[in-house]
Amino acid sequence: MSKAFDEIYAGLNEAIDHAKGKQTKVIEHTPTPVDVKAIRAKTGMSQQQFCATFGISLGTLRHWEQGLRTPRGTALVLLRVVDKNPSAVIDAIAS
Numbered sequence: 665m666s667k668a669f670d671e672i673y674a675g676l677n678e679a680i681d682h683a684k685g686k687q688t689k690v691i692e693h694t695p696t697p698v699d700v701k702a703i704r705a706k707t708g709m710s711q712q713q714f715c716a717t718f719g720i721s722l723g724t725l726r727h728w729e730q731g732l733r734t735p736r737g738t739a740l741v742l743l744r745v746v747d748k749n750p751s752a753v754i755d756a757i758a759s
Contacts, residue, residue: 678690695736695740697734698735698740698743698744698747700725700728700729700735700743701729702747703743703746703747703750704725704729706746706747706750707746707750707754711725711726711729717754717757718742718746718757720739
């Protein structure tokens, strides 16, 4: 069989072992959670203002703040940046 097949086959077996809880070399990356309500409070904005400023739907923001969902991907990155320096992000968006 080809080298590519062997590598894929080995990777799949390792994934199966990991899923079964066996010791593997798999590295899991789990992002640290963010407190969306605290981040919004730091900006001094209402939910509506925050959503309008950052392009987030009100329903999504409410789900995040209630803990029913968690932000992922670029939304998570944006929230982390807003948390670190809200005025810089707001200034960048406004200009």
